[in-house]
Amino acid sequence: MQKRPNPVYCAIDTVDLPLAARLIRSVAGSATPTVGGIKLGLEFFLAHGAPGVRYAFPAPVRATGTGFFLDLKLHDIPNTVAGGIRAVMELEPTYITIHTAGGAAMMKAAAETAAAEAARLGISRPKLLGVTVLTSLDKSDLEAVGVPSDPGQQVLRLAALARASGLDGVICSPLEIAALRRECGGDFVLMVPGIRPAGAATGDQKRVLTPAEAVALGATHLVIGRPITEAADPAVAAQAIARDLGAL
Numbered sequence: 001m002q003k004r005p006n007p008v009y010c011a012i013d014t015v016d017l018p019l020a021a022r023l024i025r026s027v028a029g030s031a032t033p034t035v036g037g038i039k040l041g042l043e044f045f046l047a048h049g050a051p052g053v054r055y056a057f058p059a060p061v062r063a064t065g066t067g068f069f070l071d072l073k074l075h076d077i078p079n080t081v082a083g084g085i086r087a088v089m090e091l092e093p094t095y096i097t098i099h100t101a102g103g104a105a106m107m108k109a110a111a112e113t114a115a116a117e118a119a120r121l122g123i124s125r126p127k128l129l130g131v132t133v134l135t136s137l138d139k140s141d142l143e144a145v146g147v148p149s150d151p152g153q154q155v156l157r158l159a160a161l162a163r164a165s166g167l168d169g170v171i172c173s174p175l176e177i178a179a180l181r182r183e184c185g186g187d188f189v190l191m192v193p194g195i196r197p198a199g200a201a202t203g204d205q206k207r208v209l210t211p212a213e214a215v216a217l218g219a220t221h222l223v224i225g226r227p228i229t230e231a232a233d234p235a236v237a238a239q240a241i242a243r244d245l246g247a248l
């Protein structure tokens with residue numbers, strides 16, 4: 001049977017540099033990586049910056065074909081966000097996140113800058129993903145910031161704006177996959193956290209689906225952290241998920 005591309009991005013949420021390097025090596029450092037990509041976010045990047053990325057996720061590990069999701073959730077005026085994108089381009093991220101609530105002009109500036117810088121540097125253009133409504137916010141939180149809509153409707157509105165502004169996809173909760181896939185078409189990237197293999201501890205994630213359920217609904221990528229990083233053997237845990245998805 002033809003293997004599917006591995007949709008799993010492993011979230012490395014730590015400021016411990018040697019631990020991050022070890023985790024990345026264990027899931028992505030062999031000739032047969034057990035994840036499709038690595039996600040490094042604010043916590044790691046604020047502590048260690050670009051040198052930390054190069055140390056923990058060095059070129060030979062990237063050369064196994066492992067994707068790199070740089071989750072910085074940028075949100076500022078268009079000129080500053082464009083500058084932020086420019087500043088991380090040499091790390092050659094596969095995906096970068098920006099907040100859709102920053103508006104159309106900010107998203108367009110980010111998309112145009114990513115394309116222009118990629119052409120200038122002769123590298124692949126990173127795909128830009130929009131953050132819509134964070135999974136930690138509910139209807140009353142939205143009302144408190146002056147948004148009188150249901151979180152689900154607000155996600156769809158912001159995703160449509162992201163698409164019209166040149167973004168490649170969004171981050172979404174498992175609950176929103178089906179509606180976004182319907183509304184945004186087949187080629188829109190849906191990167192989905194809140195994923196738990198059957199029987200795994202949910203921790204602080206409230207609305208979870210299994211990897212196979214999320215992919216069946218239309219998720220293109222899955223963000224999975226603790227079920228892999230806190231397992232006794234992260235490579236074995238990632239391997240089990242990949243096998244279940246037909247990706248190993």
Ligand SMILES: O=C(O)c1cc(=O)[nH]c(=O)n1[C@@H]1O[C@H](COP(=O)(O)O)[C@@H](O)[C@H]1O
Binds near residue numbers: 133136224225
């Ligand atoms: O942007 C994200 O990645 C993200 C958005 C969101 O709404 N919810 C969410 O859990 N995440 C991230 O997804 C990862 C989930 O990690 P685990 O709960 O350990 O699998 C963490 O890095 C979160 O920061």
